[in-house]
Amino acid sequence: xxxNLGYAxxxxxxxxxxxxxxxxxxxxxxxxxxxxxxxxxxxxxxxxKEPSCAAQHPTPITTETVVTGPGNALENVVVYISxxxxxxxxxxxxxxxxxQKGCQYVPHxxxxxxxxxxxxxxxxxxxxxxxxxxxxxxEWNKSQPPGTPPFTEKFEKPExxxxxxxxxxxxxxxxxxxxxxxYAVSSxxxxxxxxxxxxxxxxVTAWHxxxxxxxxxxxxxxxxTKTITFVFKAKPY
Amino acid sequence: xxxxxxxxxxxxxxxxxxxxxxxxxxxxxxxSHIGKHTGHADAGKQLYYRYCWGCHGFxxxxxxxxxxxTGSFLEPYLNIQPRNxxxxxxxxxxxxxxxxxxxxxxxxxxxxxFVMSAxxxxxxxxxxxxxxxxxxxxTFSPRxxxxxxxxxxxxxxxxxxxxxxxxxxxxxxxxxECWKCHGPEGRGDGPSASTLTDSNDQPIRPYNFAVxxxxxxxxxxxxxxxxxxxxxxxxxxxxxxxxxxxxxxWDLVHFLRTLxxxxxxxxxxxxxxxxxxxxxxxxxxxxxxxxxxxxx
Numbered sequence: 001x002x003x004n005l006g007y008a009x010x011x012x013x014x015x016x017x018x019x020x021x022x023x024x025x026x027x028x029x030x031x032x033x034x035x036x037x038x039x040x041x042x043x044x045x046x047x048x049k050e051p052s053c054a055a056q057h058p059t060p061i062t063t064e065t066v067v068t069g070p071g072n073a074l075e076n077v078v079v080y081i082s083x084x085x086x087x088x089x090x091x092x093x094x095x096x097x098x099x100q101k102g103c104q105y106v107p108h109x110x111x112x113x114x115x116x117x118x119x120x121x122x123x124x125x126x127x128x129x130x131x132x133x134x135x136x137x138x139e140w141n142k143s144q145p146p147g148t149p150p151f152t153e154k155f156e157k158p159e160x161x162x163x164x165x166x167x168x169x170x171x172x173x174x175x176x177x178x179x180x181x182x183y184a185v186s187s188x189x190x191x192x193x194x195x196x197x198x199x200x201x202x203x204v205t206a207w208h209x210x211x212x213x214x215x216x217x218x219x220x221x222x223x224x225t226k227t228i229t230f231v232f233k234a235k236p237y
Numbered sequence: 238x239x240x241x242x243x244x245x246x247x248x249x250x251x252x253x254x255x256x257x258x259x260x261x262x263x264x265x266x267x268x269s270h271i272g273k274h275t276g277h278a279d280a281g282k283q284l285y286y287r288y289c290w291g292c293h294g295f296x297x298x299x300x301x302x303x304x305x306x307t308g309s310f311l312e313p314y315l316n317i318q319p320r321n322x323x324x325x326x327x328x329x330x331x332x333x334x335x336x337x338x339x340x341x342x343x344x345x346x347x348x349x350x351f352v353m354s355a356x357x358x359x360x361x362x363x364x365x366x367x368x369x370x371x372x373x374x375x376t377f378s379p380r381x382x383x384x385x386x387x388x389x390x391x392x393x394x395x396x397x398x399x400x401x402x403x404x405x406x407x408x409x410x411x412x413x414e415c416w417k418c419h420g421p422e423g424r425g426d427g428p429s430a431s432t433l434t435d436s437n438d439q440p441i442r443p444y445n446f447a448v449x450x451x452x453x454x455x456x457x458x459x460x461x462x463x464x465x466x467x468x469x470x471x472x473x474x475x476x477x478x479x480x481x482x483x484x485x486x487w488d489l490v491h492f493l494r495t496l497x498x499x500x501x502x503x504x505x506x507x508x509x510x511x512x513x514x515x516x517x518x519x520x521x522x523x524x525x526x527x528x529x530x531x532x533x
Contacts, residue, residue, distance in 0.1 A: 049428045127414035129475035133436050139326050140335030141468050143475040145413050151479055166473030167417045169432035 073190030281373025325378030336387025406492025423496030
């Protein structure tokens with residue numbers, strides 16, 4: 001009988017520790033990205049040479065180099081842990097994707113982890129060529145006519161890569177190839193959250209394609225949520 | 238007195254020689270293999286700093302003194318920036334987009350030169366010289382140390398030339414929207430042509446098929462097949478390997494040849510013998526008189 005109790009106790013401890021490991025324990029870093037100053041006015045895009053795309057935009061769209069929201073919110077900023085967590089030992093199984101739709105890249109900024117699969121989709125009735133101008137990784141350039149199936153690619157090294165379609169010169173995107181999957185992209189209100197961070201010291205980096213990058217150090221103890229803000233200086237170039 | 242000076246000088250030079258050895262060793266180790274020739278980087282280095290560096294630069298980054306980027310206050314001597322060997326991205330390859338070219342590919346580029354650019358043919362050098370140059374060029378980018386050249390794409394045997402093949406190639410030229418850059422008649426004047434820049438942000442023109450018989454990366458139908466199936470890396474020209482089947486690719490080759498209206502190719506001859514083709518080619522030729530009247 002005492003022996004059985006002993007087994008039960010061992011089992012109980014095992015179960016408790018299993019739950020502790022399985023639960024996403026730890027704290028969060030969340031906050032907001034804003035700008036100060038006057039951002040450059042985004043230029044309207046003339047898609048008249050590509051009627052199938054122009055038809056998808058009843059009101060003409062503008063370039064997306066700087067996208068802002070109410071309260072000086074800055075969208076499309078990649079916020080990620082640049083120091084304090086180990087690199088992902090293997091890339092996430094789920095691919096990230098980018099879609100060419102209405103002669104725009106959706107989403108405009110695509111974060112991914114080194115060696116994670118990137119799925120490229122053409123939802124348009126026109127040919128695109130997807131051309132990541134990589135410097136650290138390999139530069140490649142592939143044509144994707146309408147109706148062709150998506151293809152996948154991956155990048156072997158961390159890098160921020162400008163992407164363009166040479167056929168439609170207004171189409172620009174950025175691939176952010178990162179070392180770990182603790183990243184977020186600021187939304188329309190500038191908000192972001194980096195969840196599931198075990199207690200420790202971290203460096204958080206915010207990267208914007210036109211305004212460069214900023215870093216902040218945070219220390220997380222227990223399961224607290226630290227709030228930080230990034231303020232970028234708008235360049236009225 | 239004089240003697241001791243000489244001695245210390247000799248010692249100094251000896252020290253310089255010894256200290257500079259590690260730098261030389263890394264260059265010497267790179268080799269190239271082209272046919273029966275093995276190229277050595279140390280031999281190629283001598284040739285590079287004699288023939289190539291005026292354009293390609295001391296560091297192989299394409300910033301030689303003959304190159305001035307667009308926007309500088311002097312007119313550039315060169316219309317196209319010389320290849321930046323340090324970037325490890327190459328235009329003419331038999332290998333898929335994003336991969337390193339083979340030694341033979343680099344050797345072909347040096348031997349052939351680049352049409353419509355300042356890069357001449359170096360066929361006057363010996364085979365061994367060119368193999369040595371290929372080996373030395375590979376010392377500028379660290380990519381050559383960490384990875385192998387890509388696997389050359391397979392080019393199936395060219396099917397028999399027929400008018401149907403040319404016609405199908407023409408449909409593909411429309412469908413794949415080659416004309417967006419190369420223009421409806423292949424004159425390099427498509428709607429996107431004026432906006433094109435290479436990967437260094439320098440303006441670049443799409444290839445104009447009407448001006449001659451040579452392509453940027455060769456002269457044969459096989460070369461033409463490889464150009465669009467591998468892409469011209471570092472330029473707006475993408476790879477079509479994932480979207481064009483081999484037999485379709487040959488159809489496109491046959492049609493593209495007919496755009497070379499000043500070159501009497503078998504494709505052009507056959508196309509002109511059909512009613513549709515004859516009308517098309519006639520409308521593409523620039524007409525007019527030597528005095529300039531009636532030019533269209």
